[in-house]
Structures are given as C-alpha cells and as structure tokens.
Amino acid sequence: MEKVSRIQGSIVAIPVNDIDTDQIIPARFLKVTEKDGLGKAAFCDWRYLEDGETPNPEFVLNRPEYHGASVLIAGNNFGCGSSREHAPWALLGAGFKAVISTDFADIFRNNSLKNGLLPIIVDSETQQQLFSLAEEDPSASVSVDVEEQTLTLPDGRTVTFPLDGFAKYCLLNGVDQLGYLLALDDEVREFESENPQRVATTA
Amino acid sequence: MTQNGKRRTLFDKVWNAHIVREQSDDAPAVLYIDLHLVHEVTSPQAFSMIRERGLKVRRPDQTIGTMDHSTPTTPRNELGIIPVADAMAAKQLDTFTKNCEDYGIPMYALGDEHQGIVHVIGPEKGLTQPGMTIVCGDSHTSTHGAFSALAFGIGTSEVGHVLATQTLLQNRPNTMAVNIEGRLGEGVTAKDIILAVIARIGIGGGTGHVFEYRGEAIRSLSMEGRMTVCNMSIEGGARAGMVAPDDTTFEYIQGRQHAPQGADWEAALARWRDLPTDEGAAFDQEITLRADELIPMITYGTNPGMGMPINAAVPAPEDERDINKKIALEKALTYMDLAPGQRLLGQAIDVVFIGSCTNSRITDLRQAAQFMQGRKVADSVRMMVVPGSQQVKKQAESEGLHEVFRAAGAEWREAGCSMCIAMNGDQLQPGQYAVSTSNRNFEGRQGKGGRTFLASPLTAAASAVAGAVTDPRTMLAGLN
Numbered sequence: 265m266e267k268v269s270r271i272q273g274s275i276v277a278i279p280v281n282d283i284d285t286d287q288i289i290p291a292r293f294l295k296v297t298e299k300d301g302l303g304k305a306a307f308c309d310w311r312y313l314e315d316g317e318t319p320n321p322e323f324v325l326n327r328p329e330y331h332g333a334s335v336l337i338a339g340n341n342f343g344c345g346s347s348r349e350h351a352p353w354a355l356l357g358a359g360f361k362a363v364i365s366t367d368f369a370d371i372f373r374n375n376s377l378k379n380g381l382l383p384i385i386v387d388s389e390t391q392q393q394l395f396s397l398a399e400e401d402p403s404a405s406v407s408v409d410v411e412e413q414t415l416t417l418p419d420g421r422t423v424t425f426p427l428d429g430f431a432k433y434c435l436l437n438g439v440d441q442l443g444y445l446l447a448l449d450d451e452v453r454e455f456e457s458e459n460p461q462r463v464a465t466t467a
Numbered sequence: 468m469t470q471n472g473k474r475r476t477l478f479d480k481v482w483n484a485h486i487v488r489e490q491s492d493d494a495p496a497v498l499y500i501d502l503h504l505v506h507e508v509t510s511p512q513a514f515s516m517i518r519e520r521g522l523k524v525r526r527p528d529q530t531i532g533t534m535d536h537s538t539p540t541t542p543r544n545e546l547g548i549i550p551v552a553d554a555m556a557a558k559q560l561d562t563f564t565k566n567c568e569d570y571g572i573p574m575y576a577l578g579d580e581h582q583g584i585v586h587v588i589g590p591e592k593g594l595t596q597p598g599m600t601i602v603c604g605d606s607h608t609s610t611h612g613a614f615s616a617l618a619f620g621i622g623t624s625e626v627g628h629v630l631a632t633q634t635l636l637q638n639r640p641n642t643m644a645v646n647i648e649g650r651l652g653e654g655v656t657a658k659d660i661i662l663a664v665i666a667r668i669g670i671g672g673g674t675g676h677v678f679e680y681r682g683e684a685i686r687s688l689s690m691e692g693r694m695t696v697c698n699m700s701i702e703g704g705a706r707a708g709m710v711a712p713d714d715t716t717f718e719y720i721q722g723r724q725h726a727p728q729g730a731d732w733e734a735a736l737a738r739w740r741d742l743p744t745d746e747g748a749a750f751d752q753e754i755t756l757r758a759d760e761l762i763p764m765i766t767y768g769t770n771p772g773m774g775m776p777i778n779a780a781v782p783a784p785e786d787e788r789d790i791n792k793k794i795a796l797e798k799a800l801t802y803m804d805l806a807p808g809q810r811l812l813g814q815a816i817d818v819v820f821i822g823s824c825t826n827s828r829i830t831d832l833r834q835a836a837q838f839m840q841g842r843k844v845a846d847s848v849r850m851m852v853v854p855g856s857q858q859v860k861k862q863a864e865s866e867g868l869h870e871v872f873r874a875a876g877a878e879w880r881e882a883g884c885s886m887c888i889a890m891n892g893d894q895l896q897p898g899q900y901a902v903s904t905s906n907r908n909f910e911g912r913q914g915k916g917g918r919t920f921l922a923s924p925l926t927a928a929a930s931a932v933a934g935a936v937t938d939p940r941t942m943l944a945g946l947n
Contacts, residue, residue: 279794280795295890341670347509370640370675428495429494430636441624448487449632
C-alpha cells in the first residue's frame with residue numbers, strides 16, 4: 265500500500281443516503297480475479313445510459329467541470345450492503361482518494377482503509393455545506409492531513425475527523441496489517457495449544 | 468456464569484474466548500478465527516496476496532470452500548455436469564479450484580453433492596457450532612450467528628489475513644438486544660420478523676453493533692427460521708447477529724458430519740450451555756417488537772429498510788421531514804415506478820424467486836411447496852425455486868417437493884445464489900417486478916433495471932399464484 269499522509273483535491277457530491285456497494289460496483293463486475301481495471305465500473309448503472317456505454321449526461325461524475333475530482337461527498341451510511349472490497353478498488357480506480365460522509369457501513373470502512381481510500385466522517389452540517397459548495401463551485405477543493413486528522417474546507421475552516429490509531433499508522437507508513445499479524449505467530453501458537461480445535465477438520 | 472462477578476452477554480463470552488491479543492490504544496484486538504468459509508468471488512485476490520508473499524494457508528483444516536455466487540443454476544447435461552457458459556465465470560471457478568488445490572483447502576465444486584451456498588452448507592455439515600468465530604468474504608456470514616457463533620463478513624484483504632494467520636484485527640463492537648416478544652400468527656414467518664426489525668431501525672440502525680435476538684418468538688423458531696433472521700442482520704447495519712443456544716440448536720447439530728460425537732458431544736454440550744447471556748447483563752442498546760402484532764411484511768423501496776406491513780400504503784415523500792430521507796424515498800419510488808399512497812396488494816408482478824442464503828433451506832421449500840400443492844403459478848409469472856445446496860435439493864426431491872413445484876408451473880433449479888446476486892445468468896429484465904425471498908432490493912441487485920419486493924416464501928408463493936402481490940393469509944384456508 266502507498267503512503268497516504270496528505271490529500272488535496274477537488275470535490276464532487278452525490279447527495280444520496282445509503283449508497284450501497286451494489287451501486288458503487290454492480291455484482292456482474294465481480295467475476296474478475298484481479299483488483300485492477302474496476303474504475304470503469306464505478307457507479308456504472310448511474311453513470312451510463314441503458315446501453316451500458318453511453319455516459320449519462322445528467323450524472324454528476326460525467327459533467328466535464330467535475331472531471332478530475334478526487335474527493336467524493338456522499339449521503340449518510342455510505343457503502344452499506346455487500347462486503348465486496350471491489351467497492352473501494354472501483355472508487356480508487358475512478359480516481360477517488362477520500363470519501364466524506366456522516367457515517368460509513370462497517371465493512372466498507374474497513375475495506376477502504378486497507379486500500380488507502382480514506383473514509384472521512386463529518387457532522388451533517390459540514391456535509392450539507394460541502395454538498396452546496398460542490399454544486400456551486402466545481403473547482404472547490406479540500407485538503408486532508410492524516411497525521412493531524414484534519415479536513416480543511418474550501419472556506420478555510422478546519423474540522424477534525426476520527427481515525428483508528430492503527431489504521432492511521434498503516435496509512436502514514438504505507439504498511440498493511442498482515443505484517444503485524446504474521447509477527448504474532450508465537451501468540452497464535454500459544455492460543456491454539458490452550459484452545460483445542462472446535463472441528464477436527466473441515467475435510 | 469459470571470466471570471470475576473461481571474455479567475456477560477453471549478457476544479462477550481464468544482469474543483473474550485477468542486482474544487489472542489487484547490485491544491489497546493495502539494491496535495485493535497487480535498481475534499482467533501475457528502472457521503473460515505471461502506468462495507470463488509471474494510477470494511482470488513486474497514490468494515494472490517499470499518502467493519506473492521510466499522505464505523501458506525495457516526489452517527487449511529479450518530477452512531472450507533464452495534462455489535456458489537457465479538455458478539449457473541441451469542440443468543445438468545447428459546454427463547451430469549452443469550455447464551458454465553460465461554467465460555469470465557468459468558475462469559473464476561477454475562482459479563478457485565486451483566487455489567484450493569494448491570493450498571490444501573477442502574472444496575465443494577459446482578455440481579458436487581455437497582456444493583451449495585456457503586451459508587447453507589456450513590450449518591448443514593455441522594461445521595457451524597456454538598461459541599465459534601466464523602468469517603467469510605460475504606456479508607451474510609451473519610447467518611451462522613443463529614448457532615451462537617460470532618460470525619461476520621469480511622473484505623478480501625481480511626480473507627488474506629485469515630488465510631495466512633487464522634486471525635483478524637478487530638475493534639470490539641457494541642451490543643444491541645433485539646427482543647421479539649409473543650408468538651407469531653398464522654402465515655407470519657421469520658422473514659417477516661427480520662423485515663419488521665429493519666423497517667424499524669433503518670438500514671444503518673445497527674452499524675457498529677452485534678445483535679442478540681431474544682424473546683419468545685425467537686425461541687419458538689426452527690434453526691432455519693433463526694438463520695433467516697440472523698442472515699439479514701447486515702441489512703440493519705450490524706455485521707453479526709446471534710441467538711443463544713438451546714435444545715433446538717443442539718438437536719439440529721447432533722449427528723451431522725462434523726458434529727462432536729460420544730464424550731466430545733457431552734463436553735461440547737456442557738460448554739455450549741454456558742454461552743447464553745447472564746441474567747441482568749447489560750446491552751449498549753435494546754429494542755422490542757411484539758410478534759403477535761406482526762403481519763406479513765414487504766419492501767416497497769430500494770433498500771431493505773424500506774419495508775412495511777403488506778396491507779399498508781407506500782409512504783409519501785411529502786410526509787417525510789428529514790430532507791435526506793425525503794430525497795431517498797423520491798428516488799426509490801421513481802426507480803420502483805410506484806406512487807405515494809399506493810397499496811402494493813394487487814400490484815402485478817413478473818417473477819417470483821424462492822432461494823438465496825436467506826430462504827432456500829428445506830423448511831422454506833416445504834412451506835412454499837405445501838402452499839403450491841394443487842395450485843398453479845399465474846400465466847404471467849415466471850417462478851424460480853432454487854435450493855440452497857445440493858443436499859437441500861436431494862432432500863426436497865426425496866420428499867417430492869420438486870414435483871409439486873413443477874406441477875404448479877415453477878422452475879426447479881440447481882443450487883446456488885442465483886437471482887439474489889444476478890451474476891450467474893439468473894436475473895430480472897429491466898422494468899420487471901419480482902417478489903423475492905432474498906435479502907436485498909437495491910437498485911439493479913437482481914438484474915439491471917429490475918424491481919424487487921422482498922418477502923417471505925409464503926408471500927412469494929401466494930403472489931406467484933395470484934400473479935400479484937398477495938397476503939398469504941387470505942389463501943391459507945385448509946393449510947395447517
């Protein structure tokens with residue numbers, strides 16, 4: 265995973281509550297065996313007309329003034345539903361580095377942090393302000409400082425956001441969690457010797 | 468039993484018993500995983516990760532694979548093989564076979580007599596047991612909580628972590644008691660309970676929590692009914708939902724392939740009887756519903772929280788004060804092409820789907836078949852019945868249920884996720900309406916442009932016969 269310490273980017277808003285991972289990437293794109301190349305499928309059924317190819321000019325991500333936006337402002341409870349990690353893979357593939365909402369579904373949040381996509385929780389007043397700003401000024405941008413856990417809004421106001429200390433360490437250092445778990449091998453062995461296996465074998 | 472005088476919940480007991488390293492200010496808890504279920508869709512990138520790093524699967528003997536999501540449910544050919552027409556699906560299935568072979572993981576391939584939906588086969592084979600931690604790269608892993616397991620869905624990176632280390636980093640969630648008091652009336656089922664719970668708390672109401680379903684109505688459910696309830700915990704935002712073990716649990720497990728036997732069975736029973744929440748233990752939140760006030764439920768919108776009693780009217784956006792909810796409701800009704808205030812009873816439908824990890828077990832199929840006996844699927848409706856596993860299929864066929872469905876004009880198919888996820892050839896056409904026993908009515912979930920009403924198998928069967936959304940209680944005369 266690449267290090268993530270600062271994010272600076274223009275914003276685009278999808279002010280819809282409860283955007284589920286089936287909208288972020290429909291299941292028919294999950295027949296892949298790789299992580300790459302899923303950016304095209306992000307929000308596919310909203311982004312393209314019925315033929316699945318022609319961009320829907322009404323959809324905000326297709327409006328030229330929002331091309332290049334890297335921070336998504338979304339409605340409450342973003343990423344609910346399926347556990348598919350293809351959702352953050354698709355968002356990263358589509359150029360997003362952070363998503364801002366009032367809250368995130370648990371599994372989506374975990375999956376995002378493991379891939380360097382930053383889920384930023386703000387209060388609903390800030391969320392509404394960002395919705396308005398994104399609509400009024402497509403060039404509006406925000407900056408994020410991961411170390412300080414701060415989000416600086418286009419008007420210069422700075423808000424803090426919660427971030428699990430361990431996830432923060434991993435983001436700042438560009439390391440994933442697997443190394444930490446592998447280093448616990450002795451403790452796992454000890455646990456296994458004290459706790460007999462529940463099922464002898466799955467075979 | 469209390470530990471150090473502290474009263475503990477079922478969740479506390481299972482969580483505490485699996486801590487390899489305690490949660491600290493610096494890092495989440497490290498939790499040991501007893502059983503890891505893997506399938507073809509969310510595992511390939513995890514296997515690639517461990518292969519790239521030269522790692523092994525730490526406990527293939529605590530890992531089990533099955534093919535379910537991208538598998539067709541079309542008939543076998545003359546060789547007894549289920550052909551896979553989709554080249555990408557075929558490649559994904561081949562990759563899964565190779566990964567399981569390379570790392571020594573037992574796996575049930577498409578068409579194998581034990582293959583089926585991952586959340587159907589775990590319990591069916593006796594692998595799912597009380598007090599275990601169980602994970603899978605699938606959000607409906609919550610199903611296994613019906614057996615007092617702490618079971619939850621994980622992402623693909625975490626699948627890799629469990630493959631390599633048999634552990635996971637997890638922050639301790641909060642607990643919510645979901646009390647279902649009283650008894651269900653005739654024609655009202657486990658599915659109606661969980662749809663009512665989600666309608667009450669909303670699709671994000673359980674975020675950060677583990678549910679414990681309690682109360683007389685839950686105790687009265689079969690294990691299949693409890694699995695239906697726990698299955699949809701995630702639709703209320705909770706990664707896991709649990710039910711305390713009792714004789715119903717033990718009777719279901721006893722004698723299954725991987726169940727403890729002899730002296731081990733007695734020792735297991737003693738352990739399992741210690742699991743229920745201590746009298747007076749505190750939950751972080753609590754809600755209560757009365758089962759005797761429930762009637763069959765149905766969803767009208769584009770998430771499982773948009774549900775209502777089947778005889779109610781579709782809510783009107785103008786009555787919604789919260790601007791975000793108002794926008795969401797307007798968007799949902801536009802997608803569903805429904806009018807505010809409209810009744811769903813009598814709404815014409817095109818497809819009925821009975822299946823999925825929510826409602827594809829033998830009791831679901833028995834209930835639907837009993838209803839369909841001597842009845843016909845309306846000419847305008849395509850009805851698909853998809854058993855959850857090859858073993859469910861075999862059992863149903865031994866009871867003649869497939870003949871009942873076929874005589875009624877329904878399709879009887881091979882086992883798999885089928886039209887719940889619409890990535891395997893089974894899907895709605897744009898604009899079609901379906902009454903579905905699955906778990907998600909998101910836009911396009913059952914096929915691009917398809918419109919889903921979630922309901923119980925009984926409601927689905929009644930609607931198939933009438934050709935329109937129907938309250939099964941109006942057709943129950945003569946049904947025991």
